[in-house]
Amino acid sequence: MIAYPAMLDVSRELVRYVGRLLHAERRHRGTPKGSRRLTCFYQALFALAWFRSKPNLRLHGIAFGLSQATAYRYLHEVIDVLADQAPDLHEALEQAAADRVPHLILDGKIFDTDRCRMKTTSVKGETIDAWFSGKTGDFGGNIQALCEPDGFPVWTSDVEPGGVVDIEAARRHVLPAVYPYAKAMPVLADPGYQGAGHGIVVPFKQPADGNMLSVDNRARNALQRALRSLGERGFALLTERWTALQHTTLSPSRIGDLVRAALVLVHFEHRRIS
Secondary structure, eight states, X not given: OOOOOOOOOSOHHHHHHHHXXXXXXXXXXXXXXXOSSSOHHHHHHHHHHHHHHOOOHHHHHHHXXXXXXXXXXXXXXXXXXXXXXXXXXXXXXXXXXXXXXXXXXEEEEEEEBOOOOOEEEOTTSOEEETTEETTTTEEEEEEEEEEOTTOOEEEEOOOEETTSOHHHHHHHHTHHXXXXXXXXXXXXXXXXXXXXXXXXXXXXXXXXXXXXXXXXHHHHHHHHHHHHGGGHHXXXXXXXXXXXXXXXXXXXXXXXXXXXXXXXXXXXXXXXXX
């Protein structure tokens, strides 16, 4: 094997932040001092390098002197401690209300993953792959997110199989908590959330009879679309910076924790937490 130098484009402050979380977790578990292959700092560095560029985990572990099993265990530990720092939905909504945010943006994304054999029954009564998404034509997990008006992500949901459509995922994870806030802080969403209910602002649908929408409704749709489109920034901040989210070979059930962990990293780099 040949060693070569590499640079990780994250701040030392971020590595130290993750290291402190790991140190607190080790103390909570009662981990004996000196019993781990890596210190908290280097375990954080190991995991952040994976989040940033997703190297082959077996070879990445070898570079840190870890077996494949230990590399996976150390990575999952970092995902867990980071995901635990992510705000829950009520905390995110309370903070947005306290900050007098004029509106929020609700969006969903299918996070690409390897094929999963879990089956389900379609609305037509057919047996289908639960994690296959008709939206993307591939396998993945559905994550819902709430973003501020400028598109900054403030909350992400647990994962649903890719076959679950956005409105169904939102009804399970978002909408019941959002309704009490929606009168003062409406939520903008795309046409996939038609029928979401009070306070969820979606575009007017084209009339079924083939006629055009009225001028007023078309103008409203254009304004809603212009504001809502900024929400695309939320998932871009997560997936473009932390490229491990672009395709995961971990268990699909871990996608929710993985995205929440990346959300905490985004919040730290944008000085929302310290």
